[in-house]
Amino acid sequence: MAALTQTRWQRGRVAEVEEVAEGVRRIVLEPEHPVPAAPGTHVDVDLGTEHRTRTRSYSVVRSEDGGARLTLSVQLARQSRGGSRHMHTLRAGDEIAMTEPVQSFPLSVGASRYVLVAGGIGVTALVAMASALRRRGADYQVVLVGRSRRVMAYAEDLVAEHGDRVRLHVDDEGTPLDVAALVAEVAEHAGARHTELYMCGPIGLMDAIRGAWTGHLLPEPNLRFETFGSSGTFAAEEFVVRIPQFGREIAVGPETTMLDALEDAGLDVMSDCRKGECGLCLVKVLDVDGQVDHRDVFLSRDQKERSAHLCLCVSRAVAGADANAKARTRSNGNAPAAVTVLLP
């Protein structure tokens, strides 16, 4: 929210580190200047790397003692851009640079019904919301989606706290989420027009929910989500950006972004949010050798299908996966994908 998004940096001390699920580490931070963290807030952490996008955002799972203890939880990403790997090296007593809690995913007051949908580690954004809804006595439901219980952090805690308001969908138990059925259920409920759905998870899950949501003509503002631009349809891999107007060809490693790579190469590029929301870094796509993995939420589904534009800050290119890619005819199978763009 506008009034609450001023970012103030401070030091924070790592108080506790604990494995809470396979590959998921709970990290308790003690900020220098505590302020209570409302449900939906996140903190930005400075990784201190050489990349321009040095910060990563992590949801506050829990705020205790007026914000003196803030709990984050970080999953070691299979294709980490470096953030989760760095966070997993933290030990109790370490100091980091962090922001105050920043609110860009607030829980509203007064909806007749709330549905919280968490995919994988996206649960971290919704744990505090669920508690707030329980304390308020609101009508709510928590839907947890994961590959396997072993990796689903907080699933047990949520079931213990919220009982049968929690629904678990676990791929390796043969109970995957039927997105169409979930959204149909929302749409058929008496309070459908005043039901808010909050979701955080892989972009594929969120795109599917968004598609079903608009399909049922449910009010778009009632669909709330948060993405830190970290999730794509495909794993991050190295690719090449071609900028014919400047005769440049720039490699983008799996741990960096197109925006960072272009800036590092000395190109003057416009951007603001760096998480695929604002659309300021939008550029025209002239050609693709491979496929664009649109990771932003600025472009609509149609616009992503046309792929005439992309957001430099989060989107990537991938070589594999697309059977129709004309790329395969032009390059050998191991060559990195390439995307040709026109900068404004």
Next chain:
Amino acid sequence: MTLTTDATTTDTAAPSGPVRLPAGGTLARPVDPSAPASAAAKIFNHPRNAWYVAAWDHEVTGKSPLARTIAGTPIALWRNSEGRPVALADTCWHRLAPLSQGKILGDEIQCPYHGLRYNATGRCSGMPAQETINPSAMVPSFPVVERYRYVWVWVGDPDLADPDTVPDMHQMDSPEWAGDGETIHADCNYQLILDNLMDLTHEEFVHSSSIGQEELSESEFEVTHDDTRVTVSRWMHNIDAPPFWLKNMRDKFPGFEGKVDRWQIIHFEAPGTICIDVGVAKAGTGAPEGDRSQGVNGFVMNTITPETDRTSHYFWAFMRNYCLDSQTITTQLRNGVHGVFGEDEDMLRAQQRAIDANPGHEFYSLNIDAGGMWVRKILDRMLQAEGRPSSAAPAGQGA
């Protein structure tokens, strides 16, 4: 009642050591900057976790938004298509333009600058020139309750906003009471108005032509309190009715002459509502014992909303329980109280100026301040619970 030293330092007061005389020669209280915030703060902070009246119900419409700053927070107030009041932060997410200058479009409000639209929860519902809506785009939305002819808002933690804690002002829309009121934009800290209403001894001096009389400062009063409420009761027996009350007695009892028993029972409910049970009855007819049938009874309904540290919205009404059908009496009473409160307004403005002009001076208390001091203590505890100091003025600026 104890007075502790104010927590804030001033330019003229030494933090410790010998007492210094300020320019005017008055003895100033030494100020200890390390002392806890005290009930004697001159610019009192306001609790945020509280219901405050933002507007009269008729001021909030579905035609055009109302801009009002409540407890330091600029708010745009409007009604949706169902007629429900909505309170949103009065600043667009995008470039902070005031939404209150925008248009109401059914269940949405549109920013006057670039046309971004927001629904009643503050979530952006439309952005110009793009097919999606930025998921971060929203403005704070505040809990709202419409009750007792007022629109109340809660600017603090929304999870603590319980509609059952709206202060009781039921006389405002009860069929057993009739009356009307107005709003004063008061140029003073809200606590000065609470002080004013918690001790009516000032009527003798400020309102000598209408309700003041010397028996006020001659009669005893009784103070009781609990965690959120303070009551100050004062009875004056067998006295001449002052002009305001003589007129009211004659409205109900044409041609009335003689002595009256007069009462003032001040009911404070945190953080800013004061309903004063006032009236007179024919002397010796049993009013103190509970039989008010031979008298006239009014309730002076006051609810004070801090706007800034030095300005306040003062909503008042005068409700009566006799001659309910007379619009003439409603208008006369409203106009009469308007005149009386105008005298308070002038005094409060002058007091605030004097406070600001004399940063080195502290407040001292009299016995008559007991009610107001209990109010301060309750407010101080509410502020402590929010982790905020009772003094709103930063150190060095004459708290």
